[in-house]
Structure formats: C-alpha cells, structure tokens
Amino acid sequence: MTNGDRIERLYRTGDLPDEELxxxxxxxxxxxxxxxxxxxxxxxxxxxxxxxxxxxxxxxSNYCRNDCxxxxxxxxxxxxxxxxxxxxxxxxxxxxxxxxxxxxxxLQSGEDLSYTTADICRIVSRIRSRHPxxxxxxxxxxxSRSEYQAYYDAGAERYLLRQETSxxxxxxxxxxxxxxxxxxxxxxxxLREIGYQVGCGIMVGTPGQTPEYIIEDLxxxxxxxPQMIGIGPFIHHKDTPxxxxxxxxxxxxxxxxxxxxxxxxxxxxxxxTALGTIHPLGREMGIRAGAxxxxxxxxxxxxxxKYLLYDGKICTGDEAAECRACMxxxxxxxxxKVVVSRGDYRA
Ligand code: 5AD
Ligand code: FES
Numbered sequence: 001m002t003n004g005d006r007i008e009r010l011y012r013t014g015d016l017p018d019e020e021l022x023x024x025x026x027x028x029x030x031x032x033x034x035x036x037x038x039x040x041x042x043x044x045x046x047x048x049x050x051x052x053x054x055x056x057x058x059x060x061s062n063y064c065r066n067d068c069x070x071x072x073x074x075x076x077x078x079x080x081x082x083x084x085x086x087x088x089x090x091x092x093x094x095x096x097x098x099x100x101x102x103x104x105x106x107l108q109s110g111e112d113l114s115y116t117t118a119d120i121c122r123i124v125s126r127i128r129s130r131h132p133x134x135x136x137x138x139x140x141x142x143x144s145r146s147e148y149q150a151y152y153d154a155g156a157e158r159y160l161l162r163q164e165t166s167x168x169x170x171x172x173x174x175x176x177x178x179x180x181x182x183x184x185x186x187x188x189x190x191l192r193e194i195g196y197q198v199g200c201g202i203m204v205g206t207p208g209q210t211p212e213y214i215i216e217d218l219x220x221x222x223x224x225x226p227q228m229i230g231i232g233p234f235i236h237h238k239d240t241p242x243x244x245x246x247x248x249x250x251x252x253x254x255x256x257x258x259x260x261x262x263x264x265x266x267x268x269x270x271x272x273t274a275l276g277t278i279h280p281l282g283r284e285m286g287i288r289a290g291a292x293x294x295x296x297x298x299x300x301x302x303x304x305x306k307y308l309l310y311d312g313k314i315c316t317g318d319e320a321a322e323c324r325a326c327m328x329x330x331x332x333x334x335x336x337k338v339v340v341s342r343g344d345y346r347a
Pocket of ligand 1: 235
C-alpha cells in the first residue's frame with residue numbers, strides 16, 4: 001500500500017491495521033501530508049461545518065501533589081511560584097468570560113487537595129446557576145468514583161484527563177512510582193460510566209515515545225470512545241527532570257491531529273496552547289489539520305505566568321478580552337469561524 005492508499009482507506013473506513021498505521025505515522029512527505037489534511041478537513045466539516053468552539057480556561061491553582069517528570073508545576077519544583085484562586089475569583093472569571101462570549105468554562109488545576117469535594121461542587125453549581133446556558137468542564141486530575149459522581153451531580157458535564165501514554169512501561173518513564181496507568185484508565189472509565197463527556201489525550205514526542213506506543217494510544221482511545229482528545233507537543237521545562245529532553249515537533253503533532261480526525265470523525269479536537277507555543281501559527285495549522293476547538297486563557301492576568309507547565313507558554317500576558325479577539329482573528333484567517341456556543345459533542 002502507498003501512503004496515498006493508506007490515507008484513502010483511513011478516510012473511507014476510519015481505521016487501518018497496526019502495520020499500515022505505523023507506516024503512515026513515520027513516513028509522510030509534504031504532498032502526502034497535504035492530502036491527509038484535506039481529508040481530515042472534509043470529515044470534520046461533514047460533522048461540524050466551519051464552526052470552531054471556544055473553551056475558556058480557568059487555571060485556578062498550580063499547587064500539585066504529584067511529581068510528573070515533565071511538568072513545571074510538579075511538587076518538587078521549589079522554584080514554582082504557587083497560587084490558588086479563591087472561590088469568588090473563579091466565579092468572577094466565568095462572569096467575565098460569559099460577557100466575552102464563552103459558553104464553556106474549563107476549570108483546571110494541579111492536584112490540589114486544599115479544595116474539598118464540597119468546594120469544587122459549590123464552585124461548579126454556582127457557575128452553572130449564574131450561566132445556565134454554559135457547560136462546566138473539570139480538569140483536576142485523578143479522583144475517586146464517588147468524587148466524580150459528586151461533581152457530576154453538582155452540574156459538571158465534562159472532564160478532561162489525559163492518559164499521557166497508554167503503555168505501562170512508558171508511563172513509568174514519565175511518572176514517579178505512585179502514579180499508574182491502571183488508575184488513570186480506571187478514572188477515565190469511571191467518568192464515562194457516570195455520563196461525562198470525557199476528554200483523554202497524550203503529549204507528542206515525550207521522552208521514549210515510539211510509533212508503537214502511539215498506536216497503543218489510538219487503540220486505547222478506540223476502546224474508551226471519548227468525546228474529546230487533547231494532544232500537544234511535549235515541551236521541556238527548565239526546572240524539571242526532563243529539562244534536557246528534546247521537544248515534540250510541530251509536524252508530528254499536526255500529523256497525529258489529522259489521523260485522529262480521520263479515526264474519530266465526531267471528536268472535539270483542540271488546537272492546543274502547546275501547539276501555539278512551538279510555532280507562532282501552530283494553532284492555525286492545527287485547525288487546518290482537522291482540529292475544531294481552541295482554549296483561550298481566562299485566568300486573571302496576575303497568575304497566568306505562574307501556571308507554567310512548560311517553558312515559553314504563550315498567552316501569559318494578555319487580558320482575557322485580548323485573547324478572545326486574537327483567537328477570533330486567527331481562526332477567521334483559516335477560513336473557519338469562532339461561534340458563541342457550548343460546542344457539545346455531535347454523535
Ligand atoms: N509539555 C507539554 N504539555 C505538558 N503538559 C504537562 N506538562 C507538559 C509539558 N512539559 C500537559 C499534560 C497535561 C496537560 C494539562 O498539560 O498532557 O495533561
Ligand atoms: Fe501535577 Fe503532574 S505535576 S499532575
């Protein structure tokens with residue numbers, strides 16, 4: 001099979017055998033890549049048209065009890081300048097976001113146990129009752145099933161938790177003992193069963209990642225059947241054990257985005273901040289490769305520079321309103337259109 005055949009078969013059937021996927025992952029020339037993107041855009045437009053959805057990201061705490069080797073807010077990083085937003089500040093961010101046209105808020109933090117289950121539930125339900133036409137997404141890490149159930153009952157309908165890698169050996173290279181892929185997967189299946197719209201995902205180009213591991217991730221995602229898949233390049237952070245590791249590349253990330261769109265035609269697929277960090281037009285290129293979501297920062301200006309998962313992170317200085325206008329222009333330039341909508345999954 002040629003790469004052209006592989007792309008056409010993936011486009012027609014949404015799947016390929018492992019060997020063919022592997023070939024597609026490692027060897028695409030520029031022309032073949034353009035062919036892949038054309039098909040990815042066609043599939044995306046069949047489901048979502050030209051619409052691109054906004055998620056307002058509220059990074060409410062950078063305290064974390066975990067110690068992932070890649071992450072700038074890991075607990076061992078003594079140089080991280082820690083902050084926590086108060087409940088009223090978080091709610092105020094959602095109010096400001098609402099005025100700017102956001103209809104989805106993503107509450108993200110490190111695994112900070114100083115917010116109790118009751119605190120998170122109260123924050124979620126306050127935002128939902130002030131803005132009944134909005135969705136609240138949580139991205140706060142590994143919890144017990146009963147905690148996930150409590151957030152859901154309080155009105156959180158979506159949850160983001162990347163598996164980072166589905167392979168147990170690779171997982172242990174990226175995380176210290178104490179974190180396991182088994183528990184990560186348990187969380188994802190619990191979230192699905194409870195009824196959340198679930199987002200999983202991986203970093204591209206993490207140390208030790210191989211095409212075989214990426215295929216294992218694709219197979220895991222086929223089983224999980226998520227509504228969102230978040231991927232972005234790994235980017236080193238100078239105060240972590242991975243400080244000297246090479247970053248993931250633009251091309252590998254775009255490539256995987258397009259393959260994901262063909263394998264999961266209905267998926268909500270963000271062009272991530274990390275993608276915008278490794279190239280000034282990375283997010284626009286992500287949209288052209290099949291992505292249909294962008295997640296501008298709604299965190300208060302004063303804390304943005306502190307939520308530093310990796311070096312060089314963009315959008316850490318702008319006001320929320322500037323980010324919103326900037327995104328609108330950038331997406332319009334790609335021929336797509338930012339819409340004021342919750343941007344729910346279309347089955
Ligand atoms: N480079 C890129 N992405 C990172 N994340 C964490 N650290 C890094 C890094 N150094 C991603 C992880 C996590 C998400 C919130 O941010 O995939 O799930
Ligand atoms: Fe916080 Fe990894 S360092 S979840």
